[in-house]
Amino acid sequence: MAIDSMSIAYNEATANDIAEQLLLNIARAGHNEPIHFSGISNIAATLNFQANIGATPALAGANGTAMMPILGAGVSENPTVSIIPMQGEEFTKRMLTPMTEDKLALLLRQNVDIDMLLRLAVLEYRSQQDGNSEIYHNRPRNRDDYTLFRRMALHLSSIQDSDHLFFEPVIVQKHWSIPIKSMSPKGFQSLEKEYNIKLDKLHDVYLLDKQVRGRIVISNYNPVQLTETERNQLNDETEVMAPDEILVDIRPEYSGGEYPLHGKLRLRSFSNIIYFIGRTISNEPEIDISKDPRTPDVSINPTFTLAISISDSKPDKTDLVVKFKDHYYSISPDKDYLWNETVFRILLQMFQMTMAELPKTAAPSITISK
Numbered sequence: 001m002a003i004d005s006m007s008i009a010y011n012e013a014t015a016n017d018i019a020e021q022l023l024l025n026i027a028r029a030g031h032n033e034p035i036h037f038s039g040i041s042n043i044a045a046t047l048n049f050q051a052n053i054g055a056t057p058a059l060a061g062a063n064g065t066a067m068m069p070i071l072g073a074g075v076s077e078n079p080t081v082s083i084i085p086m087q088g089e090e091f092t093k094r095m096l097t098p099m100t101e102d103k104l105a106l107l108l109r110q111n112v113d114i115d116m117l118l119r120l121a122v123l124e125y126r127s128q129q130d131g132n133s134e135i136y137h138n139r140p141r142n143r144d145d146y147t148l149f150r151r152m153a154l155h156l157s158s159i160q161d162s163d164h165l166f167f168e169p170v171i172v173q174k175h176w177s178i179p180i181k182s183m184s185p186k187g188f189q190s191l192e193k194e195y196n197i198k199l200d201k202l203h204d205v206y207l208l209d210k211q212v213r214g215r216i217v218i219s220n221y222n223p224v225q226l227t228e229t230e231r232n233q234l235n236d237e238t239e240v241m242a243p244d245e246i247l248v249d250i251r252p253e254y255s256g257g258e259y260p261l262h263g264k265l266r267l268r269s270f271s272n273i274i275y276f277i278g279r280t281i282s283n284e285p286e287i288d289i290s291k292d293p294r295t296p297d298v299s300i301n302p303t304f305t306l307a308i309s310i311s312d313s314k315p316d317k318t319d320l321v322v323k324f325k326d327h328y329y330s331i332s333p334d335k336d337y338l339w340n341e342t343v344f345r346i347l348l349q350m351f352q353m354t355m356a357e358l359p360k361t362a363a364p365s366i367t368i369s370k
Contacts, residue, residue: 010079014040019344020322022351023331026308027324029278035271037086039355086355094354098123098244099267101216103353107346108167114218115157115298116343118265119305120273121350125149125248127263134263139276140284150289152261156248158296159220159256170214170223172235177205214238217247218265220254242266259294270354273347277306306343307332 017040025035053071099121107117118138125136125148136149159165180199183191183206191197195208215238217223223231238247241264250261268276280286286304291297309332314321321330331340 016320018351019320019348022344022347023308023320023329024322024324025274026277026281026306027322027327027329029275030281030283030308031278031325032275032283035274038083039086040081040083091355095271096269098269098272099350099353100243101246101267103350104246104267105167105216107349112342112346113157113300114160114165115153115300116305116339117346118153118156119150120343120346121267122149122153122265123268123272124266125152125263126266127261140280140286143287146287147289151292151295152248154289154291154298154301155256155259155261155295156218156250157300158291158298159250161298162255162296164220164255166219166222167216168219168223169216170231170234170238172212172214172231173228174210174212176208177203178208180204180206215241215247217249219249219251220256221251259292270350273350277308277347280304280306281308281310300337300339302339304332304340306347307340 021037025037028035053069104117104121107121108114122138124138124145127134127136135145136152137145138149140146156165176195177200181204188197188206191208195210198207200207212235214235217234217238223234226234234247234249241247244267245264246267247264248261250259251257252260288303289301291301309315309330311328311330312326314323314328315330317333318330321328323329331344334340
């Protein structure tokens with residue numbers, strides 16, 4: 001029972017520590033100060049159980065012969081907690097490197113609202129219109145860009161609500177030809193394991209083909225519905241994109257096509273996400289954006305990506321609160337929908353994707369023994 005209670009207590013304390021550090025760094029970012037994380041790398045706790053029994057003469061006068069039992073029991077806990085600053089080149093690279101499409105897709109497959117996720121994770125949306133490149137920045141200070149970006153994200157969310165939004169890789173069939181004379185029996189056996197091989201006697205070559213998994217596309221259709229030519233065109237377009245970019249292709253002939261889109265999303269780094277939220281607290285507050293007239297009605301369209309409350313005294317109705325520069329920061333309570341709680345949970349998951357495994361022993365570190 002003691003071990004069970006101790007394990008749960010340490011688990012809860014560690015989870016709270018990560019959440020509070022995240023909130024504290026958002027507060028720091030709001031003041032344009034450097035962010036810093038530390039992690040608990042090791043917990044070693046020793047439980048000591050003691051019991052004793054004895055007897056002593058009763059206090060019954062000089063002639064008393066009755067004996068009184070003495071019973072005693074005790075338990076002591078001696079934990080040693082190692083706290084390591086998260087720093088160095090590897091961690092800094094993880095913080096500054098933009099997210100990749102596979103991480104975004106992983107979150108989308110957890111049925112996360114795409115409007116919520118894009119507002120949090122996307123730096124900008126780029127598209128080509130009539131040969132001209134257009135960039136819509138996801139920053140409130142650029143009001144026109146921000147309005148167009150928010151409306152684009154809201155429209156994708158409406159397609160997701162109708163179960164017609166896809167985020168699937170483009171599967172293409174690749175073809176090669178190899179002269180028969182250049183193929184050895186051993187090489188043929190090796191290729192046969194991965195490729196479909198046909199003999200073309202007329203041209204004296206082997207024809208090889210293989211299904212290849214391409215990049216992910218956010219679309220209002222399933223890519224397998226496309227012709228092979230269309231899939232190859234999509235694959236050619238996505239192959240030259242950076243790892244932190246993801247293609248959006250909303251076509252008029254499918255559901256949600258009344259607002260066609262074709263462009264790429266450029267993702268933020270985790271550090272950029274923290275500073276984005278921090279700026280929205282005071283320096284660049286987000287604004288209400290209505291949906292595009294072509295978008296169906298949407299029920300959820302909050303002003304802030306993550307609303308943070310600031311007060312002079314510690315709020316009573318919240319478990320997560322941190323103090324910074326004589327003010328208390330907390331997650332604003334949700335009203336009709338658990339938006340802020342969900343965004344903060346996603347933020348924690350992104351942080352876990354950013355973290356590397358902490359070493360069991362490292363220096364410098366803080367060791368607390370009590």
